[in-house]
Amino acid sequence: MPWEKNFDREQALGVAVDKFWSCGFEATSMTSLLEAMQINRGSFYDTYGSKHALLLEAIDRYVGDRGADFRRLAKELSPREAIQAFIDWIVSPPNVERKSWGCMALNLALELAPSDEEVRQRLQNAFSDHRKYFRDLIDAGKECGDFRSDLDSLATARSLLAMVFGMRVFGRMMASDREMRSLANQAMKLLD
Amino acid sequence: MPWEKNFDREQALGVAVDKFWSCGFEATSMTSLLEAMQINRGSFYDTYGSKHALLLEAIDRYVGDRGADFRRLAKELSPREAIQAFIDWIVSPPNVERKSWGCMALNLALELAPSDEEVRQRLQNAFSDHRKYFRDLIDAGKECGDFRSDLDSLATARSLLAMVFGMRVFGRMMASDREMRSLANQAMKLLD
DNA sequence: CCCTATCTGGAACGTCCGTTCCGGACTAAA
């Protein structure tokens, strides 16, 4: 029917996330984006407004999805296990092709933070939330005996996030599984 | 004289390093590059060949300079002090405006690693060298009593490098000095 | 059965990209 788009807005957004994730913002051309999303130029600008507006939606989607993943882990597992599972998920992501994509938020942060205030704000908030997830888990772990009670939860959460960033860089540089596993072990030592 | 360029090739290269460092590769346009380097288009292509060739030179310059900095620290200080000084140098770089530029090698790695084989190779080697610097210092520190003798120097050096990457990301996201200092302290704890 | 509303596909736009090219300026050598 002419008044219904013949593509799924949310699914196409997911495809865009993958493109921005793997290629970055500038290096993703509109042509390749439209081809991947299977949308025509006209429909694209009617639906999403602009490439930059799409980027913001893609960031929100990515950040939202990762937050949901994280909360699921935190709910199903003990604090230590949840953090371990998160770290392991970086070493061996469920979707194998994403292993060398790193973290979309991190990639975009380094690419756009200096020039794009709007993007930087969003990503700073996302990183701040992520640190809070870690901190809450660490605090919970201190309660239940998973972690030493004199652990500085804020500083530890921050360093854990920094180490995750580092692992993401190694991942994007196609480090071997052996190296990634070693880093994962070292990361967990931050909690001792 | 007509057979002498009226600009300093090496100094102009230094300006290019700063541009690539702060803005990245794609986002640095030839126009802004030529303006910053104070060179004209003709002279540029005569001298450096192309934007990409200049990038490779810039990477070599950057990596060489950082390596020299590092070796100087290693020579003048004890192993633990040298690592501490390196970490402190990230928190408070000698050139204040570079504080929010992060690490040029890291920025370019995330921007170009997936698409530019030549750049990735160079940066992988640079990172591998950097890890070796750390490892040698750790081994030396084990000898002289700075570090515990049962420390795994390879794994520790790698995790230290990952933590440095993380700090660089925080830096480029304009983290506060307080946060950066906290991260520096946590990084040093990897050596305990 | 026409009208209207919506989405589709692609032509076309102006801009900026990295790069090439060449006439003019200059000075040491012949």
Place this chain on the structure above:
DNA sequence: TTTAGTCCGGAACGGACGTTCCAGATAGGG
């Protein structure tokens, strides 16, 4: 004084960029 060689400055190139625009297709509503 002419010549040769080098660099300078800027015009111009082809192509790719993100974006705009519009005719064509479609199918329910009147």
